[in-house]
Structures are given as structure tokens and as C-alpha cells.
Amino acid sequence: MEDIYRKYLADPGALQTLRASEIPDQLFEKLDDSEKDSEFVAMASKTYFQDAWCRFRRNRMALIGLIFIALMILAAIVIPVLSPYTYDGQDMLMRNAPSSWAHPFGTDKFGRDILVRCMYGARISLSVGFAAALLNLVIGVVYGGICGFIGGRFDLVLMRIVDILYSVPTLLYVILIMLVFGANIFSVLLAICVSSWVGMARQVRAQVLSLKEQEFAQAAYVIGASKPRILFKHLVVNCMGPIIVNTTLMVPDAIFTEAFLAFVGIGISIPMASWGTMANDARSLLMSYPMQMVWPVAAICLTMLSLHFIGDGLSEALDPRKR
Amino acid sequence: MADRPYISVQHLKTYFDVTRSLFEKRQIVKAVDDVSLDIWPGETLGLVGESGCGKSSLGRTIVMINKPTAGRILVQGEDVTALRGEALKRFRRDVQMIFQDPYASLNPRMTVGEIIREPMDIHRISEPEARDARVVELLRIVGLKPDHIRRYPHEFSGGQRQRISIARTLALNPRFIICDEPISALDVSIQAQIINLLKNVQREMGIAYLFIAHDIGMVKHISDRIGVMYLGHLVELGTSDDVYFKPLHPYTRALLSAIPIPDPVAGKARRRMMLEGELPTPLNPPPGCPFRQRCPQASPRCGETMPELREIGGHWVACHNVEG
Numbered sequence: 001m002e003d004i005y006r007k008y009l010a011d012p013g014a015l016q017t018l019r020a021s022e023i024p025d026q027l028f029e030k031l032d033d034s035e036k037d038s039e040f041v042a043m044a045s046k047t048y049f050q051d052a053w054c055r056f057r058r059n060r061m062a063l064i065g066l067i068f069i070a071l072m073i074l075a076a077i078v079i080p081v082l083s084p085y086t087y088d089g090q091d092m093l094m095r096n097a098p099s100s101w102a103h104p105f106g107t108d109k110f111g112r113d114i115l116v117r118c119m120y121g122a123r124i125s126l127s128v129g130f131a132a133a134l135l136n137l138v139i140g141v142v143y144g145g146i147c148g149f150i151g152g153r154f155d156l157v158l159m160r161i162v163d164i165l166y167s168v169p170t171l172l173y174v175i176l177i178m179l180v181f182g183a184n185i186f187s188v189l190l191a192i193c194v195s196s197w198v199g200m201a202r203q204v205r206a207q208v209l210s211l212k213e214q215e216f217a218q219a220a221y222v223i224g225a226s227k228p229r230i231l232f233k234h235l236v237v238n239c240m241g242p243i244i245v246n247t248t249l250m251v252p253d254a255i256f257t258e259a260f261l262a263f264v265g266i267g268i269s270i271p272m273a274s275w276g277t278m279a280n281d282a283r284s285l286l287m288s289y290p291m292q293m294v295w296p297v298a299a300i301c302l303t304m305l306s307l308h309f310i311g312d313g314l315s316e317a318l319d320p321r322k323r
Numbered sequence: 324m325a326d327r328p329y330i331s332v333q334h335l336k337t338y339f340d341v342t343r344s345l346f347e348k349r350q351i352v353k354a355v356d357d358v359s360l361d362i363w364p365g366e367t368l369g370l371v372g373e374s375g376c377g378k379s380s381l382g383r384t385i386v387m388i389n390k391p392t393a394g395r396i397l398v399q400g401e402d403v404t405a406l407r408g409e410a411l412k413r414f415r416r417d418v419q420m421i422f423q424d425p426y427a428s429l430n431p432r433m434t435v436g437e438i439i440r441e442p443m444d445i446h447r448i449s450e451p452e453a454r455d456a457r458v459v460e461l462l463r464i465v466g467l468k469p470d471h472i473r474r475y476p477h478e479f480s481g482g483q484r485q486r487i488s489i490a491r492t493l494a495l496n497p498r499f500i501i502c503d504e505p506i507s508a509l510d511v512s513i514q515a516q517i518i519n520l521l522k523n524v525q526r527e528m529g530i531a532y533l534f535i536a537h538d539i540g541m542v543k544h545i546s547d548r549i550g551v552m553y554l555g556h557l558v559e560l561g562t563s564d565d566v567y568f569k570p571l572h573p574y575t576r577a578l579l580s581a582i583p584i585p586d587p588v589a590g591k592a593r594r595r596m597m598l599e600g601e602l603p604t605p606l607n608p609p610p611g612c613p614f615r616q617r618c619p620q621a622s623p624r625c626g627e628t629m630p631e632l633r634e635i636g637g638h639w640v641a642c643h644n645v646e647g
């Protein structure tokens with residue numbers, strides 16, 4: 001012991017080769033209290049969403065998708081307002097015009113400006129998409145959350161109902177709902193919602209079912225939290241990741257369903273524009289004026305693709321296992 | 324000491340129906356089977372026993388996470404098993420629980436401040452503005468810093484999280500806390516700190532503990548009295564010194580002896596056998612002492628009648644072959 005101490009005084013560097021147990025007590029210095037907390041100083045406190053945003057930003061495709069959708073929303077709001085044309089203003093002298101400065105996307109067989117019509121279509125598609133996703137979110141989370149939370153026979157019965165709803169094809173809903181509410185865009189929205197909240201409900205239920213056995217949920221119960229409080233403040237917030245991803249992916253699904261139904265003639269009425277009806281209008285002229293088909297189809301494809309990229313990016317960013 | 328126990332558990336039974344399908348024979352796990360014990364204000368009652376013997380189930384039934392199958396739980400003389408609504412909420416202020424796994428017992432999406440404040444929000448304790456000050460005070464009591472208030476649980480170590488858990492229960496000023504193996508998930512070096520914290524809190528606030536653990540040595544160190552559980556039954560109950568230095572029940576002696584209990588794996592297998600055996604319904608309990616298959620002192624009588632818990636000079640034991 002003594003000679004280690006002497007050796008240290010002669011050559012402090014030599015000490016580094018010793019094991020901790022060999023170092024005599026005199027050589028240890030007392031740290032002052034501030035250094036005890038140094039592990040905390042090192043890391044900045046980040047909330048779940050700040051953390052997720054950092055990871056989302058690193059995903060190039062998701063970021064591009066997000067920018068595209070943001071631009072699309074902006075254009076859908078601004079262009080119809082600023083443009084001199086309207087979606088139904090016909091110009092018989094300018095039928096089937098190619099792209100030009102006056103009509104960047106050209107005109108259709110009635111001389112209507114395709115860019116403006118595309119942007120009206122974007123309004124319809126995006127509203128349907130986001131409205132469906134929102135309804136889907138609310139209904140799915142509440143239904144699935146309550147089923148998972150209460151469990152038992154209640155859950156069994158309610159989930160069988162969901163299974164039955166799920167087994168009916170969307171088109172059948174569309175037809176049935178249209179018989180009742182007429183062939184308008186709200187029937188389409190309703191039909192999309194009826195057939196799609198089921199996935200969300202199932203997912204939320206499964207998550208809640210496992211989360212409610214966790215000790216933090218039981219701790220909430222023991223401190224006297226009410227059932228709604230436990231369900232929404234403790235359980236649902238902890239499955240936010242899958243819920244957000246599911247909601248995001250719901251948007252392109254709804255957009256596609258709307259476009260498809262519009263293409264076969266269900267939904268908005270003439271002369272309103274939707275990407276689906278525009279694609280249908282362009283069908284008869286496909287051989288002579290293919291560009292008229294390209295614009296609405298490109299709008300559908302790029303929007304869906306962007307939303308899928310966003311959804312993927314979110315699922316990666318929000319999944320705690322991928323930290 | 325007070326003239327009556329704070330909590331009195333009487334003939335408590337918690338059975339779980341684990342029948343997997345409608346077509347199977349009913350299968351029932353008797354996690355807690357006819358347990359009676361009293362806990363006095365301000366005392367620590369240690370509860371020991373092997374894994375799976377029903378310690379947690381007993382604790383969770385007392386805080387009413389699990390519904391008792393039968394029996395009564397009296398808090399200051401009032402039966403709480405049927406409480407609802409506001410009365411139940413009132414009960415929750417007084418009887419709290421600290422959980423085993425500090426990594427699972429805190430909501431990962433809430434800040435430390437929100438976690439500790441929540442009980443006060445739920446029970447409307449003090450003015451909303453005063454609650455944050457109280458949170459800071461609680462953080463200080465459990466040995467954390469005021470600026471930890473805005474951090475999330477994942478930024479803390481196991482020991483610190485357990486401190487947060489303790490602060491959350493203390494926010495309600497409870498009279499009685501069930502500590503369900505609060506240190507078993509922690510580093511040995513941290514365990515003593517948490518134990519000391521719990522002891523200090525108890526001394527200052529006069530809280531009673533039911534302290535669940537499986538290490539009888541550690542339980543002896545902190546408990547006034549010790550209860551020993553085996554397969555859902557309370558088999559021995561007495562002061563720490565009595566149970567530790569003069570164990571009466573053969574199972575307690577086995578726990579205390581340096582020699583490990585004869586083959587715990589076989590014990591588990593037997594337990595499973597008992598579950599699968601002929602209809603162990605609550606109406607039709609298998610007769611005899613639950614410990615008889617592993618007991619070195621078993622006599623024919625042990626297979627016939629279940630030994631009752633009886634008192635031998637302030638020391639309770641459930642065994643036929645202990646002389647009074």
C-alpha cells in the first residue's frame with residue numbers, strides 16, 4: 001500500500017494501470033455534490049413527440065411526402081381563388097387545348113381549365129380523406145378502447161359485431177347508404193367510414209387489452225383514477241404511435257376509394273370535379289389526348305404515395321422498439 | 324399503540340378462474356385461501372413466501388385491484404369490500420400500494436410532475452396552485468430534485484423511479500401502504516437506500532406497511548411482525564424475532580435453514596398437479612395440510628385435516644405437529 005502511494009507521488013500516470021481495489025483510500029478525492037448529477041446534465045429532456053419528430057425528419061422519403069402534401073393543400077386552397085377560371089366555366093374555343101401559360105395543364109373537351117379542376121378535385125379528395133380518417137380515429141379509438149378496457153363478455157359481443165361489419169364489402173355499404181341518403185359525397189364519406197373504422201378499433205382494443213395489465217394502469221386504479229381517465233390518459237396515450245400511423249394510412253385509402261367510386265360514377269354530381277370523374281371524362285379521349293388522363297391520375301398516385309411515405313415514416317418514428 | 328388494528332383481513336379468499344375454454348373442466352387457482360391477519364397503525368408486517376404463493380394476490384386484493392372471492396377487509400372496523408363510488412375513493416386515499424417493477428409502474432408518457440400530481444388532482448387535495456409546491460416538497464422528501472419535475476420516467480434509474488412511485492403514493496397522505504417487493508427489481512446497492520427511505524417516511528408519517536418480499540432476512544430487518552405464506556395459506560405469524568429465531572412451522576424452518584427447501588421445482592410441479600387434479604373447486608378443497616408433500620414432519624393426520632392457525636404464546640402457526 002505505502003509504496004503504491006509513493007510510486008503515485010513519483011509518477012501519477014503509473015496509477016492508471018492499477019485496478020480500483022488496489023488504489024489506496026488516500027488517493028480518492030471526494031466529489032462535490034454537483035458532480036453527482038452530471039448524468040442528468042448530459043441529456044436534454046425530450047418529449048415523446050419531439051423525439052419522434054427528430055427521427056421522422058431523418059427519413060428523406062417521408063419528409064418529401066410531407067412537403068408534397070403540404071404544397072398540395074396550399075395549392076388546393078389558393079389556386080381556385082387566384083385563377084380566372086372556374087371548375088365549370090366552359091370555353092368552346094379552347095377545347096382540348098394542350099398545356100400553355102394560360103392553361104398549364106391544358107383544357108378538357110368542354111374547354112374547362114384542367115389545373116383548376118384538379119385543384120377542386122384535390123379539395124374533394126383531401127377533405128374526404130382527412131374527414132374519413134378523423135371519424136375513423138374517433139370512432140375506432142373510443143369503440144376499441146372501451147372494448148379492450150371492459151373486456152370479458154361485453155368485449156366478446158362487441159368485437160363479433162365488428163367482425164360482421166368487416167365481412168361486408170365496402171361497395172355494398174355504398175349502395176345501401178346511397179339508397180337511404182342519396183348519391184352524394186356524404187354517402188361516400190359515410191360508406192368509407194363504416195367500413196374502415198373496424199381496423200382501428202381492433203388495433204386499439206388489442207393494445208388496450210395488454211396495456212391495462214401493466215402496473216402503471218393498476219397504479220392509476222389504486223390512486224383512484226376514474227375509468228375514463230385510466231382509459232384515455234393512461235392507456236390510449238400509450239398506443240398513440242399505432243393510432244397515428246393507422247390514421248395517416250387511412251387517408252390514402254379513403255382518397256382512393258372516393259376516386260374509384262367517382263370513376264364509376266358514384267359520388268359528386270356533374271359538373272363538380274373530382275380526380276375520379278376527371279379520369280373518367282378523359283377515358284374516351286385517351287387515344288388522342290392522353291395528357292388529360294395523366295393529370296388526375298398523377299394527382300391520385302402522388303398523393304397516395306406521399307401519404308404512404310408519411311405513414312411509414314411515422315410508424316418508424318413512433319415505434320419505441322426502433323429507438 | 325392504538326386499541327384496534329388499522330386493517331383487519333378476515334378469512335380472505337381470492338380465487339382465479341383459469342378455465343381456458345367453455346368445454347374444459349373448471350380450473351381454479353386459489354391464490355389466497357382463507358387468510359386472516361391484522362395490521363396495526365404504524366407497524367410493518369413483513370410477508371414472505373416463495374414465488375407464486377399468493378403474496379401479491381393478497382396485497383392486490385387488499386387494495387381491491389382483485390375482487391375477493393370471500394371474506395372481509397375491515398379498515399378501522401368498516402368493511403370495505405363492498406365500497407363503491409365516493410366511499411371507494413375515500414378508501415383509496417388511505418390505502419395505497421407500491422409496485423414491484425419500477426420500469427412498468429410509471430406511465431411513460433407523463434412527466435414526473437404530472438405523475439406525482441395526479442393523485443392530488445383526482446382527490447382534489449389542496450388548491451390547484453398549491454399542488455405544484457407539494458410536488459416539489461414530495462420530490463425533496465424522497466430524495467429527488469425539484470428540476471426533475473419536467474422529466475420523463477425513462478430518464479431515471481430503477482431506484483429513482485421507485486422514489487417517484489413512493490412520492491406518488493405519499494401525495495395522498497395514506498395511512499397504510501402495501502409494498503409489493505419494492506426493492507427486488509433494484510440493484511443491491513440501491514436496495515438499502517429505498518428501504519431507508521421507506522423507514523424514514525414511516526417514522527415521520529406513522530404509516531403502516533405490509534411489506535412483501537421473499538427474502539426473510541431482509542424482511543426481519545425492517546418488520547415488527549412477519550407472516551409466512553405457503554400456497555395461498557398463512558402458515559405462521561409472529562413478531563420478527565419469534566419467527567426468525569424460533570420458527571415453529573416446518574416450512575418457515577426450511578426457509579430459514581441454510582439448506583434450500585427440498586426441490587422447489589418439484590414443489591411447483593406438485594402445485595400444478597394440484598390444479599389439474601380432481602375438481603379443486605372452492606366447494607371441494609383438497610383435504611389436509613398444503614405443505615404435507617414436502618414436509619419432513621408429516622404424519623398421517625396431516626393428510627386428513629387442514630391445520631388451523633392457532634396461537635402459541637402470541638405466535639401463530641398452522642401445523643398439527645407443533646406442541647403448544
Ligand SMILES: Nc1ncnc2c1ncn2[C@@H]1O[C@H](COP(=O)(O)OP(=O)(O)OP(=O)(O)O)[C@@H](O)[C@H]1O
Pocket residue numbers: 339340341352353354372373374375376377378379380381537
Ligand atoms: N389475474 C390472475 N389470473 C389468474 N391467475 C392469477 C392471477 N393473478 C395471480 N394468479 C395466480 O395466483 C398465484 C399467486 O400469484 P401471486 O402473484 O400472488 O404470487 P406471489 O406470491 O406474489 O409471487 P411472486 O413472488 O412471484 O410475485 C399464481 O399461481 C398465479 O399464477
Ligand code: SF4
Pocket residue numbers: 572573574612613614615616618619620621622625630641642643644645
Ligand atoms: S401440519 Fe403436518 S404436514 Fe403440515 S406442516 Fe405441520 S407437520 Fe407438516
Ligand SMILES: [Mg+2]
Pocket residue numbers: 378379380503504
Ligand atoms: Mg408478487
